[in-house]
Amino acid sequence: MSQVNRQVILQTRPAGLPRESxxxxxxxxxxxxGPGEVLLQTHFTSVxxxxxxxxxxxPGYLGSVSPGEVVPAGSVGQILKSNNPAFQPGEFAAGMWGWQEFACAAPNxxxxVDPALAPISTALGVLGMPGMTAYFGLLDLGKPKPGETVFVSGAAGAVGSLVGQIAKIQGCRVAGSAGSDAKVQHLIEDLGFDAAFNYKTESDLGGRLxxxxxxxVDVYFDNTGGAMTDAVLxxxxNFARIVLCGQIAQYNETEIPQGPRLLFQLVVKQAQMHGFLVFRYLERYPEGVAQMAAWIREGRLKYREDIVQGIENTGxxxxxxxxxxxxxxxxxRYL
Amino acid sequence: MSQVNRQVILQTRPAGLPRESxxxxxxxxxxxxGPGEVLLQTHFTSVxxxxxxxxxxxPGYLGSVSPGEVVPAGSVGQILKSNNPAFQPGEFAAGMWGWQEFACAAPNxxxxVDPALAPISTALGVLGMPGMTAYFGLLDLGKPKPGETVFVSGAAGAVGSLVGQIAKIQGCRVAGSAGSDAKVQHLIEDLGFDAAFNYKTESDLGGRLxxxxxxxVDVYFDNTGGAMTDAVLxxxxNFARIVLCGQIAQYNETEIPQGPRLLFQLVVKQAQMHGFLVFRYLERYPEGVAQMAAWIREGRLKYREDIVQGIENTGxxxxxxxxxxxxxxxxxRYL
Known part of the structure; x- marks a missing residue:
């Protein structure tokens, strides 16, 4: 076992798009x-x-990290030592210990994580936070009904790719936008989307939509915001449901960007819009994990992992x- | 009885702010x-x-009017002739016959309208469409809880002035914005708002808010949109409810105006936004009318009518x- 712990710290607060430095x-x-704690070795961490x-x-809405601190993120790994009867060495667990090779944590x-049930990496994806985001966001807030049209922005991402498939399972027509032709092909050929397009090469988003x-569009699951969302709105x-999951198009903006004022469209269409953070469903995660795992076993839900090797490539x-x-x-992958 | 019927027609489609011409x-x-119809004389019409x-x-979301046609709007008046046993001459009724002194209509x-219950003009206001908009929009969509803060834009208008009072009845703290110092005074002194301000003379909406x-703000009832709404958002x-009733700030715009992209704020605060048209509650109007009338009788709900005299002043x-x-x-008032 390595006797040092490598950690990825935030060195400087990013201005705009983060840089590796x-x-x-x-x-x-x-x-x-410490007493009651366990030592974990990270197998996978999440970006x-x-x-x-x-x-x-x-202060951030989901915590904050300051320069010099390890970036907290979901990680999954194996117990190496345990000072708590709740975990035995060799067992696996997920937690928010972040971008480091080793960490100590209390069982609470x-x-x-049961490696016999599914690959442990899924605890960070389809059976973890992104999976629960897709499951509860779409079903609990989007409330798709059979025959309705569901549109997903950022459809090839961790959440979007699951949202589209869950909507298909619900009997909906599903379309989505993604940022490359390869992603579009993946959505249609691998994940069963009825339609998809590359928003980066489309000059007329509204026309294409x-x-x-x-x-x-009856249900819009929005991961991106920006011009795509304008077009969908x-x-x-009538009575559309808009689920606001993320607005990645503007996460690196230093000023609030401008766009068309479209709230009147919500009045006219009597639409509802729900912003949410998945943590509100924490108590219902077991339900979501069980259902998603069942769909995977039945071959109705596919997930793709995009695995980068090595702690030095985390940033x-x-x-x-x-x-x-x-x-x-x-x-x-850290190990 | 006058032997001519004066009517206000749309002469030209307005460009921007309508002009009298x-x-x-x-x-x-x-x-x-005709057979089964009644002839009505308009007492009041609505703008x-x-x-x-x-x-x-x-095609508009609430119908449309073309040049040369009478502008349809809510009106209330008296039956002059009846070819239908459902109405007797002398009785009162409200309907959408619009800006004209006389009209024929079928009972359906x-x-x-019962003039013994309340002045017939209230059928166009507190006991009519604006009243039902305030009642159902605030209670059914805004779901205010005692102790919460409710903010109302356009607070001195037909809808906003009722929303604030209903929120007070629910035990909320109520604040609002309006467009003159006199209106602000009315909100606080006459209607019991806890706070109000004149947005037209306030350069720092956010700071004032x-x-x-x-x-x-836990519940935002939005009648105006625009910069006021930006500031409130x-x-x-957390878990705020935003009720989108109107966006009067932009009804006269010829292009969709630009503003800051604030949807991420809804994600972070897990807020929900509901656009609505009151007609969805048509079947529940009797409930709303009964409750509003009771509050008026109990002295808990005040309403102000701003009555302009004469058909020639309708535009x-x-x-x-x-x-x-x-x-x-x-x-x-037409009569």
């Missing part, structure tokens, strides 16, 4: 678990768009989320 | 009720911001809605 890999001594928000100055900060969703049907893997590098859930 | 008073023969929308080219287009709503609390009265002339429900 905003992060640094530092070494520290292997931590020793997620929301982490950009916690790197800003000031951890979720047990009308063509792909001739009956309008102009195509919603780069994170930055790539904003330039559209990933398809599906991006993870960094 | 966009409307014309014309004379026609007194209409004769409402939403009518601006139906004057635009193309009319709502009976923070001062008047130190605990943030930046002050909402001017309508235009004044957009320049902030009215306090409370504006009506035009």
């Amino acid at each position: 905003d992060f640094a890999v530092v070494e520290s001594a292997l931590p020793e678990p 997620d768009p929301y982490l950009r928000g916690i790197m800003r100055e000031g 900060q951890l979720t047990r 009308r063509a792909l969703c001739p009956d309008g 102009l195509q919603i049907n 780069k893997a994170f930055i790539g989320l904003f330039t559209g590098d990933n398809t599906g859930k991006r993870l960094v | 966009d409307f014309a008073v014309v004379e026609s023969a007194l209409p004769e009720p 409402d911001p939403y009518l601006r929308g139906i004057m635009r080219e193309g 287009q009319l709502t009976r 923070r001062a008047l709503c130190p605990d943030g 930046l002050q909402i609390n 001017k009265a309508f235009i004044g809605l957009f320049t902030g002339d009215n306090t409370g429900k504006r009506l035009v």
Whole structure:
């Protein structure tokens, strides 16, 4: 076992799109678990768009990280030592210990992960936070009904790719936007989307949307915001439900960007819009995990992991989320 | 009885803020009720911001009016002749026959109005469409809880002035914005608002809002949109409810105006936004009318009518809605 702990710290707060130099890999001594704690070795850590928000100055809505601190993120790993009967060495757990090779944690900060049930990496993806985001956001807030049209922005991402498939399982027509032709092909050929398009090469988002969703949009699951959302709002049907999951198009903006004022469209269409954070469903996660796992076993739900190797590539893997590098859930393998 | 029927027609579609010359008073023969119809004489007609929308080219979300046609609007009046046993001459009814002195209608287009219950003008205000908009929009969508802060834009208007009072009845702290010092005084002194301010003379909407709503905003009832709404969205609390009733700030725009992209704020605060048209509650109007009438009888709900005299002033009265002339429900008296 390595006797040092490599950690990825925030070196400087990003201005705009993060640069690799905003992060640094530092070494520290292997931590020793305190009373009641366990020592974990990280197998996978997660890079997620929301982490950009916690790197800003000031108290964040999901916590914050300051220069010099390890970036907190979901990680999954194995118990190496345990001072608590709740976990035995060799067992696996997920938690928010972040971008480091080793960490100590108390059992109440951890979720047990059963490697016999599914690959442990899924605890950070389809059976973890992105999966629960897709499941509860779409079903609880979007309330799709059979035959309705569901549109997903950022459809090839960790959340979007699951939202589209869950909507298909509900009997909906599903369309989505993504940032490359390869992603579009993946959505249609692998994930069963009825329609998809590359928003980066489309100059007429509204026209394309009308063509792909001739009956309008009943449920819009929004991961991106920006011009795509403007276009969708102009195509919603009466009583549409809009689920605001993320607005990645503007996470790296230094000023609030401007766009068309479209709230009247919500009045006219009697639409509802729900912003949400998945943590509100924490108590219902077991329900979501059980259902998602069942759909995977039945072959009705597919997930793709986009795995980057090596702690030294963590910052780069994170930055790539904003330039559209990933398809599906991006993870960094530390072991 | 006059032997001619004076009618206000749309003469030209307004471009931007309507001008008086966009409307014309014309004379026609007194209409004769057909089989099963009644002839009504208009006592009051209504001018409402939403009518601006139906004057635009193309199918409107609430109907449309073309040049040469009488502007349809809510009116209340007395039955002069009846070819239907459902109504006797001398009785009163409300309907959408619009800006004209006389009209024929079938009983299924009319709502009976009891002059013994309340002044007949209230059928166009507190016990009519604006009243039901305030009642159902606030209670059914805003779901205010005792102790919460409710903020109302356009608070001195037909709807806003009722929303604030209903919120007070629910035990909320209530603040609002209006467009003159006299209106602000009316809100606080007559209607019991806890706080109000004149947005037209306030250069720092956000700062003023923070001062008047130190605990943030739990329910935002939006009649105006625009910069006021931007400011409120930046002050909402977790799980805030935003009720989008109108966006009068932009009804006269010829292009969709630009503003800051604030949807991420809804994500962070897990807020929900509901656009609505009151007609969805048509079947529940009796409940709303009964409750509003009871509150009026108990002295807990006040309403102000802003009555303009004479059919020749209808267009001017309508235009004044957009320049902030009215306090409370504006009506035009035709008789």
